[in-house]
Amino acid sequence: MPFRSRYTGLIEAYRDRLPVNDDTRIISLGEGNTPLIKLSNIPAHLGKKVDIYVKYEGLNPTGSFKDRGMTMAVTKAVEEGSEAIICASTGNTSAAAAAYAARAGITAFVLIPDGKIALGKLAQAMMHGAVVIQIKGNFDDGMRLVKEVADHAPVTIVNSINPYRLQGQKTAAFEIMEELGRAPDYHCLPVGNAGNITAHWIGYCEYSSASGDHVTGACTFCDGHCRYADGAIVGNRPRMLGYQAAGSAPFMRGEMVDNPDTVATAIRIGHPQSWDMAWKVKEESGGWFDECTDEVILAAQKLLAEKEGIFCEPASATSLAGAMMDIQSGKIPEGSSIVCTLTGHGLKDPDAAIKQSTSPMVTIDADLESVKRAILDNMS
Numbered sequence: 001m002p003f004r005s006r007y008t009g010l011i012e013a014y015r016d017r018l019p020v021n022d023d024t025r026i027i028s029l030g031e032g033n034t035p036l037i038k039l040s041n042i043p044a045h046l047g048k049k050v051d052i053y054v055k056y057e058g059l060n061p062t063g064s065f066k067d068r069g070m071t072m073a074v075t076k077a078v079e080e081g082s083e084a085i086i087c088a089s090t091g092n093t094s095a096a097a098a099a100y101a102a103r104a105g106i107t108a109f110v111l112i113p114d115g116k117i118a119l120g121k122l123a124q125a126m127m128h129g130a131v132v133i134q135i136k137g138n139f140d141d142g143m144r145l146v147k148e149v150a151d152h153a154p155v156t157i158v159n160s161i162n163p164y165r166l167q168g169q170k171t172a173a174f175e176i177m178e179e180l181g182r183a184p185d186y187h188c189l190p191v192g193n194a195g196n197i198t199a200h201w202i203g204y205c206e207y208s209s210a211s212g213d214h215v216t217g218a219c220t221f222c223d224g225h226c227r228y229a230d231g232a233i234v235g236n237r238p239r240m241l242g243y244q245a246a247g248s249a250p251f252m253r254g255e256m257v258d259n260p261d262t263v264a265t266a267i268r269i270g271h272p273q274s275w276d277m278a279w280k281v282k283e284e285s286g287g288w289f290d291e292c293t294d295e296v297i298l299a300a301q302k303l304l305a306e307k308e309g310i311f312c313e314p315a316s317a318t319s320l321a322g323a324m325m326d327i328q329s330g331k332i333p334e335g336s337s338i339v340c341t342l343t344g345h346g347l348k349d350p351d352a353a354i355k356q357s358t359s360p361m362v363t364i365d366a367d368l369e370s371v372k373r374a375i376l377d378n379m380s
């Protein structure tokens, strides 16, 4: 007898809330169940009384939240008899698609922007044996091509326009509700295609619906995929705050952006696929969108690494950067509880980390005297 039951992935954990049945062959790598870490130093650093939690999605099997959606999308693709999947990607979707396809024994085709993908993500896609197709264009070009080619070839799209992706991703909200015993007041996310902010809202709505009171309406997001589609949704839900990189902020501009640019490559997206749904999330939750400059994003990434010991990739730090901005201004009032999703691991993009690092690095002779001197010179 094991001491406690083995965790075997989010589909098993939330089977009754996901579109699977008893015969479904589940393609899982043990994704989900990520830590919700309460920040202990940054609130004091800001001089504000707030509870900030980070949901460290970088600890999923391939290092980003994309695994939550991919376990579901690949499980359903296999169930439907598909032998190949395809996606456009800024990197993390391709890493997840490659890994889950390897697990399932099917082929993954990934379209990535030539030269604009973080090194760790490229290494993953290649290592897992995906067919990597670099295009001389950006993510938005890749997305358009994937949609076109899927009409002409026997491949299943596993971008977040695949509704099973959002079904898998909604489970992050379930985990947060279960750990906190209620919804946070604010939930902050980086926004690229806006699939994840939509998925979280679906999750919060379903969870509060399942737990009972304050009926306010029906779940209008899931296209009939969730079992609460005709049911009711309720009160205790967070305001959803979506933050974009300033050079890639279509939700702030109120229109699509043609040449998005930011160091946060995972959200370098000018034509978000979940445009309408994201606006609905903002309206229904009473939340807002805002933008952060690359400088502010990188500063938040570094602060989190230095003050809390948590390493996320630049795009992920956008949620914390935005939250800190709104806490400082008082838009998020003191006394609030805030969850920031850290979408991907810092090791995904070692170049961005090393480029902005200010840690002292000294080279010395290999003798005791030199080491002693190096220590004394660098004591803070």
Ligand SMILES: *Cc1c(COP(=O)(O)O)cnc(C)c1O
Pocket (backbone or CB within 6 Å): 064, 065, 066, 092, 093, 160, 190, 191, 192, 193, 194, 195, 196, 197, 266, 267, 313, 315, 316, 343, 344
């Ligand atoms: C995919 C991704 C995002 C953006 O998520 P959307 O659902 O496209 O809004 C943010 N951060 C990281 C690290 C990602 O991989």
